[in-house]
Amino acid sequence: MADHEPAGMQDHYADVEEARRLGAGAGRLEWMRTWAVLERHLPAPPATVLDVGGGPGRYAAELASRGHAVRLLDPVERHVEEAARRLAALRTGASATAEVGDARALPAADGSADVVLLLGPLYHLQERDDRLAALSEARRVLRPGGVVAAAAISRFASLMDGLRKGLIDDPAFRSIVDGDLDDGRHVNPTGHPRYFTTAYFHRPDELRAEVAAAGFGIVDLVSLEGPAWMADDLDRWLGDDAMRERLLGWLARVESEPTLLGAGAHLLAVGVAPA
DSSP states (O other): OOTTOOTTHHHHHHHOOHHHHTTSHHHHHHHHHHHHHHHHHOOSSSOEEEEETOTTSHHHHHHHHTTOEEEEEESOHHHHHHHHHHHHTOOOSSOEEEEEOBTTBOSSOTTOEEEEEESSGGGGOOSHHHHHHHHHHHHHHEEEEEEEEEEEEETTHHHHHHHHHTGGGSHHHHHHHHHHHHHSEEOOTTOOGGGOOSEEEEOHHHHHHHHHHTTOEEEEEEESSGGGGGOTTHHHHHHSHHHHHHHHHHHHHHTTOGGGGGGSSEEEEEEEOOO
16 A cells, blocks of 8 residues: 555545445446446457456456456455455456555556556546556556546536535535635545545546646547436436436537536546557
8 A cells, every 4th residue: 555545545435335336326327428438449358457446346347247357456455355256256257356556556567458447546646746657557557559548526526516415505515615626636624425535626628638648649538427417316317218328328429528528527538558
């Protein structure tokens, strides 16, 4: 574990069930939309995938079930233990492992991976140098033409979420929102798990610039949930086949609309390592 691991991250994920979060509401929409984007860019199996910051292994398990060889790394020991159990339970011949690791120092050889997922690390690293270190490590371990998928939280997520859930009534949360809007540095001195943990919230142009600064060619930059994550009846939309397909179709149509990129909770950038 790195000595300068983001403050409070272990404590936050001791209280939050990350795997369950992706199964309902806005988390379920995030899961569906992430796969919609990944499926456009993942190579055919078997590919070698590093799932960096892979949490409890929901994405890793799905990738392994599709025939990819997956190595999950995460700084949270609880997540690694849960991921290892989830991967061990799979009935697949694909290789799938989980271990404690740091996105800024990957235990993998140069040019050894086809895909690197960074679906969590960038928003857990407040310092730009650390985020660039994680992206540069992804580039180092990727083969030429390999794919990186890097997620970020929108600069405006806490404001929108606070208004939607009434959290904005709490003066402490209003102070958190002001800090996020000022410089993207999300700090939660209350320890309340609903207010998230120490993080960095990106503007869309910042995420694009950081991925490019690490040497990647940008092939996609999208808003994952768009404005739909703020709908009160989101579970109704996602629970009905016809309504879900209609909603996902609309979100695909506006995912790259510049005026809406910051409207979703999460951004996803996809880059390709140079030859």
